[in-house]
Amino acid sequence: MKQIVIIHGGSSFNSYENYLNHLKSSQLHYERLLWSQKWRDWLAQEIVDTDVLLPDFPNKQNASYAEWKIYFEKLLPLLGDDVQLVGYSLGAMFLAKYLHESPLSSPVRRLVLVSPCYDDESVEDLGSFRVTSAAGLEKSAKEVHLFHSKDDPVVPFTELAKFQRDLPTAKLHIFEDRNHFFQPTFPELKELLEQK
Template identity: 60%
Template sequence: MKQILIIHGGSSFASYHDYIDYMQTMPLDYERLKHSQKWKPWIAEEMIDADVLLPAFPNGANAIFDEWKLYFEKILPFLEDDVQLVGHSLGAMFLGKYLQHCPLAKPVRRVILIAGRYTDIAYDAGSFELTDVSRLSESADEVHLFHSQDDKVVPYTDLAKFQADLPGAISHTFTNRGHFNDATFPELLKLLKQK
């Protein structure tokens, strides 16, 4: 059975104080409180010939890498032969850091990183700090990178940093998809359906 594991995004902070400060100063957007369709469950609905796994990783609002690592390693034994790993935003950072330090014993078919942040001096990624992903390709037959030039959350320039570490990766660039928070994601669906 084809398996697709999608790891959602979130936030990570260097300290609990930084997290509380963010919570106190973060403006709340009323529109974001309303229900809206997201592409992750849409992919699950569209991929009727696959098991699409959509786990909720621990405390996405103040994520800690070691907690996500423990949870991910509980999922790994369930993965079989035809696996695609998808990470969006902080999920892409998680896959990058995890696979850099803990390459999989058996490579998966694809690793897909969507709008991943590559850490630099101007951005504090907390425990998800990511400065090298060159070993990620050891864990996958194919690596794909998705990024949009108008992403207001993760600078488009971060794509080039991933490309430098992963010269064999296939890049998918867009001009108008922001941080990929749409209701559907047809380009990703097409890729996931490929043999």
């Protein structure tokens, strides 16, 4: 059975106080409260010959690496022998950190990291997801792909170079104007995931 696992983004804070301050200072935007299609859901509808899994990791508003690790390790036994892992933003950081610390016993077909942060101090808080090294991820995946846009306002484009340093064989997918991939569709990612 072919499977694609897409791990969503989120926020992580260095302290509970920082999280509360963020809640107090951030504004709600009416437009963001309306339903809008996300590329994760679009991919699940568009890719028909593969099980696209969209797990909801715990507490995405104030995520804890330890909690996500427990959840991910419960997910691993459900995976078969033809798996592609996609991490987006905080989800990409999680996969980089987890697979660096705990390489998979059997590599997945493809690992895709979309807009991952590494350790940039300008990013508000990285909490327990800060990446210290992404070296060795190729032990857990036959292919590693990195997606980033030069105009990303959430994760500086300079973070890509840190992943490139640790993963010199990774394939790069660089965009000029995709922001933080806040978009309803993602045809380039679909095309990659459908490749044999």
